Amino acid sequence: MRRIIVLPAALAIALAGGTAGLAAAPDVNDQDRSFLVAVHEGNLAEIQSGRHVETQAAGKAVRDAGTTLVDDHTKLDEHVRRVADEVGVRLPGEPGDTQRADLRRFSAMRGTQLDTAWVAAEITEHKEDLAAIAKEQTDGSSDKVMQLARDAEPVVESHLKLLEHIRTG
Template sequence: MLRWLIVLVAAVVAALSGVTAGYAAPPDVSDQDKAFLIGAHQDNLAEIQGGQLAERQAGKQSVKDAGRKFVEDHTSLDDQLKRVAEKLGVDLPGKPSEEQQAELRQFAAKSGTAFDRAWIDAQVTDHRKTLVSLDKEVSSGSSLEVKNLARDAKPVVQEHLNLVESIQSGE
């Protein structure tokens, strides 16, 4: 009888552990964390597309080179972000925001010096805003993983800002 009871208890425990493992609650992710992930993903998508435009349409080699660097770096940052978002169950949009798409269309209509000036000016503004967003997430986000993502992205974004400011001041 004792042997039967042990087998029964073991079977119930095994069955319940399988059921609960399949229905584990997702980690706690605040609305701020979700908004950060979505916004940062859209920023990355816009930076990748804008960088590709810079590679094709810029007049100065320094702007073309910055575009290539942005494509590489934002692709890498976005790959990390997508892994965190997937793990946390946050759905990401497939394209930049409407505002970002409108800005990209404006860049696409320019080439040479006109492109360089418009793109570099926008990059200075956008990267400054991104640094503020990163700082906000690091200081007041809820998810340690999302906060670490923001913290790790900050030096890359700062490097980009330094780069575009140096190109801007050299014009």
């Protein structure tokens, strides 16, 4: 009789799509979910734009920055995906609408035009990222997501310094 009760319960969970990795953890709030999605979308965009910059930028420092951002955002996104899985937050498969528009704009650029536009956009993006990190640290509720924000902060700060150094020459 016990098997009969357990099997329908397991089937109900499976049909509802419920697993430990898919059901949002109770300590995850809207801020945590928004942060994970935004960071993931941003990482995907950083990786794609960085790859374009690696081959199409005029300046070696800009190309090298592209490589650094590809490497660091790839590692950061692995961490984001792991945390999202642990807390049950589903992530999108591609960058958001704004990032896709920026990627289209950058893909049409080459040389010094790309250097100038990309560095300026990345400085703005990284400043916005730091603001989002600070918001997560104050408004988040998940220890895992807030720790991710703390772990990401020095990486984003180092990128901002690198990009500002490139801009000022």
